[in-house]
Amino acid sequence: MKAVRSFAKWCGGLLVFVASGAALADDDAPSQATAWLGPSAMAVSADGQMLFVCLSDARQLAIVDLPNAKAIRRVRTPAEPTGLALCRDGRRVWVTCAAVASSVLEIDAASGQTLASFPAGHTATAPVLSPDGQRLYVCNRFDHDVSVLDLAQRRELTRVAAVREPVAAAVSPDGKELWVANLLQAGSANRFGVLAAAAVVTVADTATFQTAEIRLVTGSTSVRGLAFTPDGRYVLLAHLVARYHMPTIRVDSGWMNSNALTVIDVRRREVLNTVLLDDILEGSANPWGVASTADGLWICVSHAGTGELSVIDAPVFLSMLREVPLVAFSNAAFFDGGSDGYSLDNDGENVVNVPGFLGGMRRRVRLPGVGPRSLAVWGSQVYVAEYFSDSIAVVTMTDQEALPVRSLPLGPQPQWNEVRRGEVLFHDGRVCLESWQSCASCHPDGRADALNWDLLNDGEGNPKNTLSLLWSHRTPPCMASGVRPTAESAVRSGFKNILMSERPEAEAAAIDAWLQSLAPLPSPWLVQGRLSPAAERGRALFHSERAGCAKCHPAPLYSDLKPHDVGTRGELDERAAFDTPTLVEAWRTAPYLHDGRYTTVEQLLTEGKHGRASQLSDKEIADLAHFVRSL
Numbered sequence: 001m002k003a004v005r006s007f008a009k010w011c012g013g014l015l016v017f018v019a020s021g022a023a024l025a026d027d028d029a030p031s032q033a034t035a036w037l038g039p040s041a042m043a044v045s046a047d048g049q050m051l052f053v054c055l056s057d058a059r060q061l062a063i064v065d066l067p068n069a070k071a072i073r074r075v076r077t078p079a080e081p082t083g084l085a086l087c088r089d090g091r092r093v094w095v096t097c098a099a100v101a102s103s104v105l106e107i108d109a110a111s112g113q114t115l116a117s118f119p120a121g122h123t124a125t126a127p128v129l130s131p132d133g134q135r136l137y138v139c140n141r142f143d144h145d146v147s148v149l150d151l152a153q154r155r156e157l158t159r160v161a162a163v164r165e166p167v168a169a170a171v172s173p174d175g176k177e178l179w180v181a182n183l184l185q186a187g188s189a190n191r192f193g194v195l196a197a198a199a200v201v202t203v204a205d206t207a208t209f210q211t212a213e214i215r216l217v218t219g220s221t222s223v224r225g226l227a228f229t230p231d232g233r234y235v236l237l238a239h240l241v242a243r244y245h246m247p248t249i250r251v252d253s254g255w256m257n258s259n260a261l262t263v264i265d266v267r268r269r270e271v272l273n274t275v276l277l278d279d280i281l282e283g284s285a286n287p288w289g290v291a292s293t294a295d296g297l298w299i300c301v302s303h304a305g306t307g308e309l310s311v312i313d314a315p316v317f318l319s320m321l322r323e324v325p326l327v328a329f330s331n332a333a334f335f336d337g338g339s340d341g342y343s344l345d346n347d348g349e350n351v352v353n354v355p356g357f358l359g360g361m362r363r364r365v366r367l368p369g370v371g372p373r374s375l376a377v378w379g380s381q382v383y384v385a386e387y388f389s390d391s392i393a394v395v396t397m398t399d400q401e402a403l404p405v406r407s408l409p410l411g412p413q414p415q416w417n418e419v420r421r422g423e424v425l426f427h428d429g430r431v432c433l434e435s436w437q438s439c440a441s442c443h444p445d446g447r448a449d450a451l452n453w454d455l456l457n458d459g460e461g462n463p464k465n466t467l468s469l470l471w472s473h474r475t476p477p478c479m480a481s482g483v484r485p486t487a488e489s490a491v492r493s494g495f496k497n498i499l500m501s502e503r504p505e506a507e508a509a510a511i512d513a514w515l516q517s518l519a520p521l522p523s524p525w526l527v528q529g530r531l532s533p534a535a536e537r538g539r540a541l542f543h544s545e546r547a548g549c550a551k552c553h554p555a556p557l558y559s560d561l562k563p564h565d566v567g568t569r570g571e572l573d574e575r576a577a578f579d580t581p582t583l584v585e586a587w588r589t590a591p592y593l594h595d596g597r598y599t600t601v602e603q604l605l606t607e608g609k610h611g612r613a614s615q616l617s618d619k620e621i622a623d624l625a626h627f628v629r630s631l
């Protein structure tokens with residue numbers, strides 16, 4: 001504790017800056033950039049002098065000279081900068097620029113000059129430098145893999161397969177293992193027991209590139225943050241635990257989504273435990289970034305949905321977890337532990353189900369900005385990128401009850417338009433009763449969490465796979481059963497029946513505006529923006545009489561907006577006809593059908609005998625699936 005205090009004092013002198021917008025040199029911004037900055041990823045140089053910030057929306061890298069505040073530079077990037085890594089001496093920084101064909105820029109920190117550019121995959125993010133500085137690992141989110149770049153030879157050594165949408169990564173302090181967080185679960189959504197849906201972590205041996213997977217607790221989803229403790233003993237993960245087996249009759253107590261921190265024992269490659277970050281009467285929606293201070297005293301988690309930072313006393317927390325063994329966890333065990341459902345049986349069994357577990361070990365620090373996402377730590381300073389307010393919060397770790405917090409604006413206060421307001425509200429858990437979840441909890445990035453939920457719009461006991469909201473407004477009616485005539489009505493019922501709150505009409509209208517602004521992302525199956533030969537053959541087939549797909553899925557919406565009985569009724573379903581979904585972005589919305597039973601389009605066509613697929617050859621089915629995945 002002593003070390004922390006003296007750090008704080010020393011760093012206090014650094015924190016005299018409060019940069020104003022005027023201090024920022026404004027390069028002429030690229031045309032695709034928006035009016036917002038959108039600070040996402042950050043890194044602090046080893047000497048604590050420089051802060052590097054990805055401005056995702058402005059498509060720039062901001063370099064902030066911390067002690068002097070004045071030497072602030074912005075470097076344009078060719079596409080949305082999503083992540084950065086810094087070499088030890090702080091002279092060079094690597095920035096992932098996310099596109100269908102992403103690039104990774106190597107930038108000279110002092111001059112802002114680009115020294116090299118490496119190609120990477122679809123939507124590159126979360127670059128990690130190996131401890132020896134020889135390699136850079138880059139997550140390719142929509143290729144579901146990780147590029148291994150040799151920095152000296154300036155080439156890609158290999159790709160390591162992840163599972164589904166890798167978005168965060170870290171290398172062990174000894175450099176021997178790369179740990180990768182997969183955002184979403186990859187299986188079918190209507191299984192139970194050991195097959196029940198849960199996101200996994202991928203662990204890759206950095207010498208052999210062999211991988212292993214560690215399954216998180218059932219319902220784990222939206223895994224946004226991953227970090228090592230400084231001793232390399234534990235990996236920390238920030239994510240949600242979806243109680244998707246429960247009918248969605250309430251939202252309090254984490255009944256639908258709870259917000260969690262998982263601790264994995266690195267050597268044993270086992271989940272030590274999963275702990276809820278929520279308090280009993282107050283959720284802590286959408287944990288995002290996680291980091292340890294270098295002295296190992298504090299674990300910090302940002303809450304994108306509540307505008308907070310959790311500051312956890314790491315030694316107390318970790319020793320407590322070591323003492324309570326994890327006996328069993330599953331959603332079936334939820335509410336099993338005692339008369340009020342929440343008693344901890346002292347054997348650790350229900351730690352995963354206990355809001356308030358962190359009790360005296362954690363302080364919830366309210367941050368000045370909106371949408372805190374990634375974290376960067378230096379000494380006792382924790383920097384939090386506040387995505388929507390174009391600012392950085394600087395929190396100083398101390399033992400005092402109230403932690404000092406400062407705001408470092410990166411530009412003028414953003415004047416949100418209706419679309420941006422809608423995006424902010426969609427990601428805000430405070431519009432939910434007791435801040436348990438936001439719309440984004442089940443619809444990450446406005447899409448789908450790959451889980452089934454038993455919403456009550458169409459009766460109870462018939463769970464439905466979450467729908468992506470891309471083009472929902474253009475493809476009424478809504479919900480698999482078509483019970484909502486329009487997306488507008490679904491948005492308003494989302495507030496009322498899922499977030500359990502009454503909200504002003506203007507907020508629903510803003511969410512409509514944001515959802516209507518969503519554009520499809522080009523499929524990773526396209527080859528330089530075009531259909532591959534296989535997909536071309538599939539396209540012809542799709543529109544042919546023989547396959548008959550276009551009858552119900554006509555371009556350009558790839559839906560006739562009508563319900564059809566296509567023989568997909570399951571034993572829990574009350575009706576046989578389902579709304580025809582659009583196939584645009586079907587490449588990212590697995591699992592398929594209203595109950596999420598199939599993980600691939602091929603499976604739907606062969607096992608599911610969908611459309612006239614049973615009359616097609618295997619090769620034709622492969623071509624057809626290729627086309628559908630290219631939309």
Ligand code: HEC
Pocket residue numbers: 248256437438439440441442443452453455457458464465466467468469471472473477478479480481487488490491492494495498499511
């Ligand atoms: C607990 C998870 C969950 C949360 C939170 C949630 N949704 Fe949904 N949403 C779903 C599921 C599941 C479906 C599909 C239901 C069905 O097909 O019957 C859905 C469907 C929708 C649809 C219809 C999509 C279409 O094209 O048919 C809209 C619009 C929608 N949600 C908007 C929202 C908004 C806005 C919020 C926040 C106010 C929200 N949702 C919060 C789970 C959720």
Ligand code: HEC
Pocket residue numbers: 480542547548549550551552553563564565566568569578579580581582583586589591592593594595601604610611612613624628
């Ligand atoms: C008679 C109308 C009809 C025809 C013909 C048809 N579909 Fe469908 N399709 C539907 C309906 C309805 C659903 C949703 C069924 C459900 O959710 O249970 C669906 C679902 C799908 C899905 C899953 C989408 C998702 O997000 O879950 C895919 C992929 C698909 N169809 C592709 C095809 C292809 C390829 C063909 C041609 C072989 C085809 N469809 C023919 C009506 C049709």
